[in-house]
Amino acid sequence: MDLKLTPEESSFRDELRAWLAKNAPKDWAEWREKPLEESFPYLRAWQRKLHDGGWAAVSWPKEYGGRSATLMQQSLFWEEMARVEAPPMANSLGLGLIGPTIVACGTEAQKKRFIPKILSAEEIWCQGFSEPNAGSDLAGLQTEAKLDGDHYIVNGQKVWTSYGWVGDWCELIVRTDSSAAKHKGLTAFLVDMKSPGVEVRPLRQMTGESEFNELFFRDVRVPAENILGKVNDGWNVAMSTLMYERGSYGARLQLTFNRYISRLIELARSVQRNGRPASEDPLIRQKLAQCSAEIEIMRFNQMRAFSRISATGVPGPEGSIQKIFWSELNQRLQQIAQELLGSYGQLLGGDPHAVDNGLWSYGYLRTRGNTIEAGTSEVQRNIIGHFVLGLPRSY
Amino acid sequence: MQFGLSESQEFLKDSARKFFVGECPSAEMRRLMETETAYDAALWSKLTDQGYTGIIYAEEYDGVGLGKVELMLLMEEAGRALLPGPFFSTVVLAGSVLDAVGSPAHKKKFLTPICRGEARATVAILETSASWNLRDVQLTAAHGKLTGEKLFVSDAGVADFILVVARNGVFIVDAKAKGLKISPMLGMDLTRKLYAVEFKDTPAEHLGPTTNLPRTFDIASAALAAELVGGMQRTLDLTVEYAKTRKQFGKPIGMFQAVQHQCADMYLETESSRSAVYYAGWALEESAPDASTAVSIAKMYASDAARTVGNRGIQIHGGMGFTWENDLHLYYRRAKASENAFGDATFHRERIASLVIDAPGVTERSA
Numbered sequence: 001m002d003l004k005l006t007p008e009e010s011s012f013r014d015e016l017r018a019w020l021a022k023n024a025p026k027d028w029a030e031w032r033e034k035p036l037e038e039s040f041p042y043l044r045a046w047q048r049k050l051h052d053g054g055w056a057a058v059s060w061p062k063e064y065g066g067r068s069a070t071l072m073q074q075s076l077f078w079e080e081m082a083r084v085e086a087p088p089m090a091n092s093l094g095l096g097l098i099g100p101t102i103v104a105c106g107t108e109a110q111k112k113r114f115i116p117k118i119l120s121a122e123e124i125w126c127q128g129f130s131e132p133n134a135g136s137d138l139a140g141l142q143t144e145a146k147l148d149g150d151h152y153i154v155n156g157q158k159v160w161t162s163y164g165w166v167g168d169w170c171e172l173i174v175r176t177d178s179s180a181a182k183h184k185g186l187t188a189f190l191v192d193m194k195s196p197g198v199e200v201r202p203l204r205q206m207t208g209e210s211e212f213n214e215l216f217f218r219d220v221r222v223p224a225e226n227i228l229g230k231v232n233d234g235w236n237v238a239m240s241t242l243m244y245e246r247g248s249y250g251a252r253l254q255l256t257f258n259r260y261i262s263r264l265i266e267l268a269r270s271v272q273r274n275g276r277p278a279s280e281d282p283l284i285r286q287k288l289a290q291c292s293a294e295i296e297i298m299r300f301n302q303m304r305a306f307s308r309i310s311a312t313g314v315p316g317p318e319g320s321i322q323k324i325f326w327s328e329l330n331q332r333l334q335q336i337a338q339e340l341l342g343s344y345g346q347l348l349g350g351d352p353h354a355v356d357n358g359l360w361s362y363g364y365l366r367t368r369g370n371t372i373e374a375g376t377s378e379v380q381r382n383i384i385g386h387f388v389l390g391l392p393r394s395y
Numbered sequence: 396m397q398f399g400l401s402e403s404q405e406f407l408k409d410s411a412r413k414f415f416v417g418e419c420p421s422a423e424m425r426r427l428m429e430t431e432t433a434y435d436a437a438l439w440s441k442l443t444d445q446g447y448t449g450i451i452y453a454e455e456y457d458g459v460g461l462g463k464v465e466l467m468l469l470m471e472e473a474g475r476a477l478l479p480g481p482f483f484s485t486v487v488l489a490g491s492v493l494d495a496v497g498s499p500a501h502k503k504k505f506l507t508p509i510c511r512g513e514a515r516a517t518v519a520i521l522e523t524s525a526s527w528n529l530r531d532v533q534l535t536a537a538h539g540k541l542t543g544e545k546l547f548v549s550d551a552g553v554a555d556f557i558l559v560v561a562r563n564g565v566f567i568v569d570a571k572a573k574g575l576k577i578s579p580m581l582g583m584d585l586t587r588k589l590y591a592v593e594f595k596d597t598p599a600e601h602l603g604p605t606t607n608l609p610r611t612f613d614i615a616s617a618a619l620a621a622e623l624v625g626g627m628q629r630t631l632d633l634t635v636e637y638a639k640t641r642k643q644f645g646k647p648i649g650m651f652q653a654v655q656h657q658c659a660d661m662y663l664e665t666e667s668s669r670s671a672v673y674y675a676g677w678a679l680e681e682s683a684p685d686a687s688t689a690v691s692i693a694k695m696y697a698s699d700a701a702r703t704v705g706n707r708g709i710q711i712h713g714g715m716g717f718t719w720e721n722d723l724h725l726y727y728r729r730a731k732a733s734e735n736a737f738g739d740a741t742f743h744r745e746r747i748a749s750l751v752i753d754a755p756g757v758t759e760r761s762a
Contacts, residue, residue, distance in 0.1 A: 001404060001464050001677055002397050009396055072396045265752050285748035286741065292751050293692040293744070300398070300670035307399035321663045378652070384662055385655035389635050392650040 043090035082255030094125035126167030164213025186234035327370035415476035433479040443512025467676035474625030479586035481550035489516035496603035519545035541594035551590035566599035584732035620697035664700035695743035701730035
């Protein structure tokens with residue numbers, strides 16, 4: 001066990017830090033609160049800049065435009081990005097989930113065709129997995145594809161699709177064999193969102209925004225060459241994508257959470273409670289300490305998980321404790337913010353009395369989604385129960 | 396950066412596990428807990444042969460010279476076996492107080508016999524206030540003598556000497572000294588006995604000032620948290636095994652999500668405690684600027700987690716979990732005792748608050 005940076009890690013960090021100091025935009029704070037539709041060109045330009053500097057996909061193999069960065073270097077990458085409060089990249093699903101899946105499961109032709117434009121943000125990717133009747137039970141999905149010559153014809157509906165409204169391409173999981181067992185009749189396709197028959201509708205969520213979309217497919221023709229992986233092996237392709245999702249997301253949240261807790265501590269000093277600053281109130285102190293300790297533990301868990309993955313190459317089911325940990329912690333953190341702010345906590349952005357322009361009322365509502373998206377807490381506990389602890393499958 | 400254990404650390408952990416499984420199985424642990432002091436000379440000499448009694452101390456005192464991460468690993472395995480007797484009191488607590496407070500001459504005289512397995516010792520800290528805050532210590536030595544009482548002194552009944560925390564320094568008292576009365580307190584943890592220690596004009600030798608005590612308390616807190624991790628792991632293993640084999644309604648109960656999800660939470664709590672303990676061990680070893688915060692995080696989290704893991708384990712075992720013959724309650728008892736020792740979660744949260752809220756900057760990260 002040695003938590004000091006190796007010379008390679010130090011030089012990676014120093015190079016990145018120098019690059020960010022020169023290139024990271026200074027005006028992100030002005031854009032952050034705007035609707036994604038408005039800020040998207042800004043994020044696209046930022047990703048292109050990172051790509052030009054060779055920083056868009058550090059985890060990817062060098063031959064595909066990455067830096068073959070180790071997990072520790074990836075972790076440093078997100079730390080440094082968060083340290084300078086850099087904006088996210090436009091093509092975050094393409095870079096984080098779908099690109100790596102194409103690299104792992106795709107043909108050479110697919111890699112050549114898709115990878116460069118994922119990196120440059122020329123083509124934005126979305127993910128067509130969940131359906132109205134297939135959420136946690138993803139393998140029960142009903143969207144189907146039927147072979148017709150050298151094409152497949154796709155019919156069905158997807159839901160909770162991030163970036164659907166701006167997506168050029170979609171990693172779509174569909175049923176290709178309805179007679180097979182439900183996990184075995186699925187196939188992953190790379191679908192052009194401009195194909196005739198694709199319709200995208202916004203899905204308004206409880207925060208009032210529309211981060212997600214519903215996708216409708218009516219007789220959409222997809223060339224057979226756009227199958228990702230093998231026919232009827234879509235479950236494994238989807239699982240490999242979801243592993244990336246569950247494994248990498250927590251790493252990026254680390255410093256966001258640290259920024260939140262620092263701000264809460266600052267607020268606690270300025271808010272009065274029983275005639276003294278809330279930061280001197282024993283109960284508030286207990287809660288802030290618990291929260292800040294858990295943020296650290298999330299970091300330790302992440303470092304440990306990364307060290308473990310480094311040995312095997314792929315994220316394992318241990319990622320599930322991270323998903324539960326950060327999502328539930330984020331909800332507790334938001335509740336502490338509400339307790340600190342009292343009546344002010346409910347004020348939405350735009351109200352002149354709102355604290356931090358409504359960041360905390362938004363966060364309170366938005367974090368309810370954290371324990372649902374990317375695999376519900378219940379599914380994560382099933383995964384730990386069955387795959388980690390070896391208990392019999394409960395479903 | 397590498398959070399995983401090195402090959403030699405894996406080896407140490409693995410051999411410690413095998414050692415405790417072989418030398419201190421459940422039946423032996425239960426036999427010792429029924430004895431007056433839970434100390435066994437034969438087991439002690441085997442611990443010594445392994446080098447465990449001198450694990451973190453310098454070779455000049457016949458120690459092995461390993462680091463705090465190694466200590467965490469050993470304590471984790473000791474906790475997994477619920478090792479009875481004065482190992483923590485002697486090696487971790489008295490040893491690190493001697494190491495941090497004593498002069499080289501004191502160390503030669505008192506630490507060397509500990510490393511060699513020739514002496515048992517403990518540290519007397521708490522008084523009637525039962526406060527872990529050093530400011531609340533009242534006992535004061537005068538003219539080389541102590542008069543007063545210490546409570547909750549672990550393993551005093553088998554100690555050859557007792558280190559006593561007083562207002563004006565740390566003192567060392569021979570167990571056979573005049574005016575010393577050691578009487579058992581009936582604690583919940585049957586494997587680590589507690590005593591009240593009364594001094595009446597008892598001769599005491601000055602060891603050194605109390606300045607360095609907080610660091611030794613940090614080592615003790617982290618070591619207890621490591622023990623708790625081992626106890627949690629054992630509780631989890633026993634519970635998962637039970638959930639796989641116990642059938643109701645014709646199915647293993649582990650198939651029911653109400654049971655399975657509790658096991659998942661036990662796993663999350665155990666692993667998160669382990670991460671926090673390993674980090675604390677590393678931060679102590681490196682004297683990192685955030686070492687004290689890291690220790691409080693580990694002790695806080697593991698104290699709460701050990702209790703909830705125990706709660707869930709007993710609940711999942713149903714009626715079996717409530718019986719004397721099942722080992723779970725023995726771990727549960729230890730968890731409660733260790734939760735309180737060196738400050739419970741509330742105590743450590745306040746300490747974290749004072750480090751993080753009141754003095755930002757102090758906790759600058761080391762990794």
